[in-house]
Structure formats: structure tokens, C-alpha cells
Amino acid sequence: MAFPRFVTYNTLISGYCRQFDMLNAEYLANTMLSSGWDPDVTTYNIQIHGYCRSQRMNRAIMMFDELISTGIVPDTVTYNTLMNGVCHDILDRAMILTGKLLKMAFIPDVVTTNLLLSNLRKQGLPHRTAMWAKKLREIPFEFDEITYKILEKA
Structure with missing residues (x-):
């Protein structure tokens, strides 16, 4: 009997x-x-993206916490996916998430930063925009x- 390979699992999970x-x-x-297949950062990214698209941010953040607790290092895709999800829904969570990742010495890329600053600006929060830029x-x-x-513009 043939068992699914790692990439097959990720592809099927992505489809769902x-x-x-x-x-x-x-x-x-x-x-x-x-x-016997341990999920990797890609497996978590797929699920986090799915939860964000399904507007289930609590579950997406729980998946992120699970990823961290297993010792897997989040990548830029993880951060951008979560940031995009929370910025569309809950700006304060985006700020908490950013603070958490900065404490972990994760430096966001320019796309992530622009997402955060743009959403702060759109929410009419020029002081917070300036604070995060600083x-x-x-x-x-x-x-x-x-x-x-x-x-x-801020």
C-alpha cells in the first residue's frame, strides 16, 4: 500500500x-x-492562511503559537499571512503580533512593514504610525x- 508523501499532504491540506x-x-x-510526518513551516503557513481567509483569526493565531511551541521558526510568509489577516480584521492584534516578533529578533521585511504602517494610517492613527516607524x-x-x-500621508 502506498502512503502519501509529505508534499502530497501539504497539497491536499492546501486544497481544503x-x-x-x-x-x-x-x-x-x-x-x-x-x-509520522511532522508538519513544517509550510504546513503551518498553509493552515494559517486558510484560517485567515476563513476569518477565524483566533484559530490562525493558535496555529502560530503551536508552530512556535514545536520549535519551528516562522518565516516571512508566516508573518505576512498573519499580519494581513489581522490588519484586515483586528489592528490591535497586529500590533501585539509585531511586538512579539520583534522581541524574538524577527525583523519584518518591507512588505510586512508597509502593510502595518498603511493599516495604521488608514485607521486614522498617525501617532501610532510614527511610533512604529521610529x-x-x-x-x-x-x-x-x-x-x-x-x-x-500619515
């Missing part, structure tokens, strides 16, 4: 997530684990042209 069928995606992820300048971070345009 695209259909907003998070119950089957989670079931398959658990099956993957019980079959925080990001304290770490070795270079803004791009888009970042400066966002800050100009």
Missing part, C-alpha cells in the same frame, strides 16, 4: 484550505502527524519609496 474546509484540512494535518528605525531596517509615501 482554498475551499474553506478547515475541518478536513485540520483532520488531514492530524493524519499527517499520526503517520521603532523600526531603531533596528537596522531600511524603508523603501512606498514606506515613505505611507509616512508622508
